[in-house]
Amino acid sequence: MTTTLSALVIDQKAINILDRAFIEDAWLQKFEVPQNADGLRRVESKDIVYLLSRNADICDSYLIIDTGVFAPATGLAKPRTAFERVLRVALRHFDRNIAIPVQWQPYHAGSRLSIFAQSIRDTQQRIYFDQSPDGTNNLYAFAVTSNPEDLDGVSEDRALYRRAVEGICDALLADPPASPPVGNFGVLLSEPLVRLASAGTLQEWYDKRLNREQRTFVDQSHDRPVRLRGAAGTGKTQSMVVKCLRDLYAETDGDKTFAFLTHSSALAHTIVRGMLHALDPTERWTFLKTPSGQPKLWIGTVYELAQEKLGYEKKGLKPLSLDGSDGREYQRMLIKQAIDQVVQDPRIVLDIFPGCPDFQKRLEHCEEDASLVDELMNEFACVLDLEAIKKDTHEANRYARGSREPWQMVLPSEAHRRVVLEIHDVYRALLRTEKMLSMDQMIADFDGYLDTHEWGALRERDGFDLVFVDEYHYFTRAEAMLLHNLFKTRAQIGGRWPLLMAYDIKQSTSDIAISGGMEKFRNPGVGESVLTELKQVYRSTPQITAFLRDLDAAFPAMDLEGEYATYVVDSQQEDGETPTLIVYETDIKLVDSVFEQAARMAREIDGGGSQVAVLCLNEELFGKIRVAGRVREKFVPITSREDFKELRYAKKKCVFSMPEFVAGLQFHTVFLIHVNSADYDEEQSQGSRRRYVSRIYLGASRAACNIVLASSKELGGPCQLLDVPLANETLRRVS
Structure with a gap:
């Protein structure tokens, strides 16, 4: 008869081992471990499992988990993600130089703590911890709820905790378990996801x-x-x-x-x-x-x-992180709401819009102008929020009447800038209503x-x-x-x-x-x-380095006092393939072909899908492709830099993301898709062009061995910043 497990106990050193592991949802049923170089061993006593490191000691602090947290009845969409978050909280509990990500929205009340069980785009479920059960330094993960609840009102099985702790001594003294049978345990104990370029102390x-x-x-x-x-x-x-x-x-x-x-x-x-x-x-x-x-x-x-x-x-405030697509999508939604209010405000329509009828028309048709909200987001982050500029202040007057830098949003008259101040004011009010604050506001408070x-x-x-x-x-x-x-x-x-x-x-x-x-x-x-x-x-081959050098020439000439240095570097890697450009007739053919190539490569190269990335240069198209049923089974999405751990689960799937979400990572092969002229025009503002070139540069520089660029004739074909690499043959066009 199979025993239903009630609790899992992990010593402090074993937490670090498991934090590096590849874990499948099925592992959370029995918590079995194979023989491993890390010396992790499993002891089962009645209905409690102990995972102990080689040097575990009775004086150590322990993580105790009520396994009911991962039971099917809780309805966790991604149990392993929740388990990984429990491990992160434990790492933080035992090592104060580790932090809990802001996006998890940790909430404290006395010794209790709760966090979101996974991305808030998936669910509102929260996991609950007691950070000092019975006055000890142990950590007890005791419950999960479908929606946020008052911490003091969530029940805690203290008897289970005490039984688990009482069994630690016997578990430490237990004979080593017999060698487990060969098979799939649902866990792979591994080295860290990211290593140095070469081994060495x-x-x-x-x-x-x-x-x-x-x-x-x-x-x-x-x-x-x-x-x-x-x-x-x-x-x-x-x-x-x-x-x-x-x-x-x-x-x-x-x-x-x-x-x-x-x-x-x-x-x-x-x-x-x-x-x-x-x-x-x-x-x-x-x-x-x-x-x-x-x-x-x-x-x-x-x-x-x-x-x-x-x-x-502790104050119920939620920071709005813009490092991931969720936060940026939410900010877009708030800005669009602010635009809707502004274009219908009689005072603005009668007093300000007559001075900028072109801008009024653009705002009224913002759904057809994908770049407008992006430009406003950049203006907020890099000017208004950065300088703490608020409507009807001396700083606002200086903003409205002063000179502007070439990289900033094109706002030629005072009326244009007054309208932006109105949109920003409504946007800030919407944030306050939601009890949210921008990261810039958090920094100002700090x-x-x-x-x-x-x-x-x-x-x-x-x-x-x-x-x-x-x-x-x-x-x-x-x-x-x-x-x-x-x-x-x-x-x-x-x-x-x-x-x-x-x-x-x-x-x-x-x-x-x-x-x-x-x-x-x-x-x-x-x-x-x-x-x-x-x-x-x-990181990159001489061929990729040469392509990046030519791409560097496409950056707008900017006087940044020597800090915008020309790309002059030498590759220390062996020769590789010349980057290639493929032009497709339609968007659908581009997506189908690229993901088919990427999936095939993920099955063939060392490291699997974690070494193959498809990076989209257009944020709107990235959102559409991410939910497209025709290719959804071929990739693991990375929609935020906090999703890095998802790489280890790529297996035979490729990685799908945008360049800014994988900054800091490298891949064997990178497919850069939608390098289209529709997104890049020499008539655009200097800032818009620079940001687009930076996105391509960032994406291409993630590749160690091979780069494939793809564009669609439906969206104008290849953008003209590829002309120089094509002319210099550092980029090769293929059929």
Whole structure:
């Protein structure tokens, strides 16, 4: 007779092993594990399963899960996703230098915590935890509800928890289980999803694998800010991780604390942590603490740091993240609602629209103008929200009457800009109604908090001595200008703070990187920085590098004070295929053919579908293709950078995404689809053209071995920025 399992108990070290594992939904029925190099073993006692690491100890803290959370009755659409989120909360519980993503909307009440069980586009289900059951440091995941509920009102089976804990000692003393039979266990215990370019310990990397420029950066002292600039694939993140770990271990006996900040939670907790594990599989860096008990390394996003300090989850506020398609779709919906209100407002129609009849017509037909909402989103993020400009203020008058940069939205008259201010005002009101706030508003609040007496009193305890910022080109000027307040005051030397920034402006698909000028790169309030530039590409073949060099020539000429450097790099890889362009008669033929090629390649190459990506350059078409029944079974969608872990489930399916959602990843082959002239026109504004070229550059630079570009004659055929690569034969057109 099969025993119905009631609880699962996992020790702290085993949580790290499972966090790297490939898990299928079926595994959550019996939790069986194969023989593995990680030393994970399974002990079953009556109706409770214990998953224990090689060095598990009775004094350790444990994760206890009521397995009813994963029972069919709860109706979880993706049980393994919920389990992975439980593991992430456990990692956070036992290691305070790990953060819970803002998008999961964690909510606290006393010792209880709840998070969304999976993407809120799929469900409103939430998982509930007790962070101090019976006053211990254990973590108990005890329930799931179909909709958010008051934390204190959700019932908790405390008797089950106590039975599970009482059995830990016997489980630790139990004889090793017999070798499990060969078969499919529904779990594959694996190394981290993302690794360094080549194997090697931290010392081996420092001694043998860093090139001269990377070594120069790693050897920089902590007495000044340093910026690390380099094209995609030059090893910026690798260099940052090597320096972080090397400097951290050099300070083992001291009380210095480090922060490794990124713009993406997945980059921080999947890629950066994966690289750290590759350099030191013992993960000693996770256990280092100062004499006062503070973690010596904090890894996460500036938003997670802000939420940790401001406690929005306790106030019922929900940050609106724009890093994924869900948040951007929601913002589009709010902007369209704002436009509808503005075009029907008699005051605006009579007083402002007569000064810009062309703009009035464009707004009234916004459903037929796909680029309008995108341009407004960029104007909000890079100008209005960034500068905290509100209607009927001095700053609003200056915005309406002042000069504009060439990259900004084309708004030729004061009337045009007044209308945009009205749309923005309604948009902000809609956010307030939904108890939501934009990430820019969160940063503005965080900046204010860092000027409070409270932070002044906590700064020497909770601040940092060294701050690393990866993908700095995604940081707004407001985010950059608050970084100096994160340091302990003792970190300042001669008016300079040790901030280390890695970036490539051309990978930014919005104007955030260039809005506000170049001062945020040279001196974001931390003192004049020293530049190290990387010029050797380790990701891509010489053929892809040559194509990127020609594509670089298509970027609009922009005076960015030396920061918009020409792409001059050399590939360190062997020769490969020349990138190809295929032009299809119709959109349907393009989609069918590309996904057929990608699926075939996913079945044939090492690494499977996780090494083959189809990246769409048009966001509207991406949304349509993602739900198209004809190809939906051929791909795993990545709709946010928080979906990185989905890559391990690609198997014989390819990855389908947009370039900005896979920034930081690399693939064997990339298909860039809908490189159409309908989306790129030399008559467009400088900003629109730059953002489109950046999207192609970012997508193409994800490829290590092969690039296939595809366009449709229905949408004008290939865009003209491909003319130079075709003429220089760094891009080959095939039938």
